[in-house]
Each structure stands twice: as structure tokens, then as C-alpha cells.
Amino acid sequence: GAGVSQSPRYKVAKRGQDVALRCDPISGHVSLFWYQQALGQGPEFLTYFQNEAQLDKSGLPSDRFFAERPEGSVSTLKIQRTQQEDSAVYLCASSLRGNTIYFGEGSWLTVV
Amino acid sequence: AQSVTQPDIHITVSEGASLELRCNYSYGATPYLFWYVQSPGQGLQLLLKYFSGDTLVQGIKGFEAEFKRSQSSFNLRKPSVHWSDAAEYFCAVGEGSTNAGKSTFGDGTTLTVKP
Numbered sequence: 001g002a003g004v005s006q007s008p009r010y011k012v013a014k015r016g017q018d019v020a021l022r023c024d025p026i027s028g029h030v031s032l033f034w035y036q037q038a039l040g041q042g043p044e045f046l047t048y049f050q051n052e053a054q055l056d057k058s059g060l061p062s063d064r065f066f067a068e069r070p071e072g073s074v075s076t077l078k079i080q081r082t083q084q085e086d087s088a089v090y091l092c093a094s095s096l097r098g099n100t101i102y103f104g105e106g107s108w109l110t111v112v
Numbered sequence: 113a114q115s116v117t118q119p120d121i122h123i124t125v126s127e128g129a130s131l132e133l134r135c136n137y138s139y140g141a142t143p144y145l146f147w148y149v150q151s152p153g154q155g156l157q158l159l160l161k162y163f164s165g166d167t168l169v170q171g172i173k174g175f176e177a178e179f180k181r182s183q184s185s186f187n188l189r190k191p192s193v194h195w196s197d198a199a200e201y202f203c204a205v206g207e208g209s210t211n212a213g214k215s216t217f218g219d220g221t222t223l224t225v226k227p
Contacts, residue, residue: 004155033213042116042202042217043156056214091155093213099163101213103148103155 004104021077021107025094035091114139118218133188135203144206145186198225
């Protein structure tokens with residue numbers, strides 16, 4: 001596609017509900033990254049894929065967060081039993097060679 | 113651990129005036145440095161990056177940044193600001209030139225442009 005596409009753009013979840021956020025990277029991009037951006041803060045790294053391999057998940061805040069990219073293209077970030085502190089914008093980015101990354105517009109998650 | 117500090121939370125400049133946004137970093141090795149811009153409701157767009165070589169880096173939209181190792185700084189500049197430059201600006205330090213995606217970001221500077 002022309003850019004990184006994320007869905008849903010906006011999600012309101014009740015506390016305790018599971019959510020799934022989708023990222024469709026730029027076609028052919030090998031690397032895919034997830035970031036979490038809380039209100040008024042900069043993005044924080046969550047996890048990184050190269051093709052289907054999850055090479056780094058050091059930024060995932062708890063075992064309620066899980067990401068996958070089974071075919072090396074589309075990725076899903078899943079948050080189980082959402083809590084209020086999970087409210088944030090979740091940004092996906094992709095890269096072809098690793099030295100420039102392209103961000104999607106983000107998925108805005110509000111947990112009520 | 114690497115870190116990025118953007119000392120100015122909010123800056124207001126008049127249209128046509130010059131702009132400098134400050135960024136200080138902490139990183140043990142050769143830093144890979146980036147500036148991004150984020151408009152409301154949008155993702156981040158890369159303005160420029162520094163990996164090595166000339167310490168004055170040119171970017172898109174008329175922006176430039178200067179890497180100063182002695183001051184651990186990578187300040188962003190623009191000689192004449194346009195109203196469309198109003199946005200939030202983030203400085204980031206990456207783990208390497210081939211893994212720019214694993215970056216540590218500052219908390220951003222919000223730029224307001226007065227007519």
C-alpha cells in the first residue's frame with residue numbers, strides 16, 4: 001500500500017476487555033515496529049519484527065500485551081484484560097532497510 | 113541506557129521568524145539521531161536524520177539540524193517559520209543505522225506559530 005495503515009483508528013474498551021489492533025505495513029517492508037504513545041509523551045518502543053520473527057519484545061509492559069506477525073506482513077497487537085493505564089495511541093511503523101521508518105496514523109485506545 | 117531530553121515543552125514564534133528546538137541526548141556509542149514532526153491526529157513524519165559525516169544535516173520542509181558531540185545536542189532549526197509548521201516535534205536517538213525503528217524519543221516540543 002501507499003503507507004502504513006492501522007485499524008481501528010479509534011477504540012473504546014471497557015476495563016477488562018480484550019482488544020486487537022491491526023497494522024498493515026508498506027508492501028515489501030521487512031521490519032515492523034510497535035510503539036505506545038501516552039498523552040503528552042513521546043512514543044515508547046514496544047516490540048520489533050523482522051519478517052515473521054519477533055526479534056525484540058523488551059518494551060512490552062506486561063504479559064497482557066502480545067504481538068504477532070505470522071506471515072511477515074500484517075501484524076496484530078493484542079492487549080488482554082485492558083486497564084485504564086493502557087489508554088494511549090498505539091503507533092505502528094515499518095521499514096525496508098532499517099535506516100528510515102514510516103509511521104502509521106495510530107490507533108487511539110481509550111479504556112473506560 | 114539512552115535518553116533524550118527536549119527542554120522546551122512549548123514554543124511560540126511569529127510567522128517568518130527563525131526557530132530553534134533543542135534536543136540533548138545520552139548515548140554510550142555513536143548516536144543515530146532523528147527529528148520527527150507530528151501533526152494532530154497524524155503519525156510521525158521523519159524530518160531528518162544523522163548517522164555520520166557532516167554534522168549539519170538538511171531535511172525536508174526547510175529544516176536543518178546540527179550535531180554537536182561535545183554538547184550532546186542535536187538542535188533543529190528553520191530560518192523562517194510558516195504557519196503550517198505548527199505541530200509537535202520529537203527528537204529521537206536510535207540503536208543503529210540499520211535499526212532506526214528501535215528508538216528512544218523525547219517528550220516533544222509543541223510549536224505554535226503566531227500570524
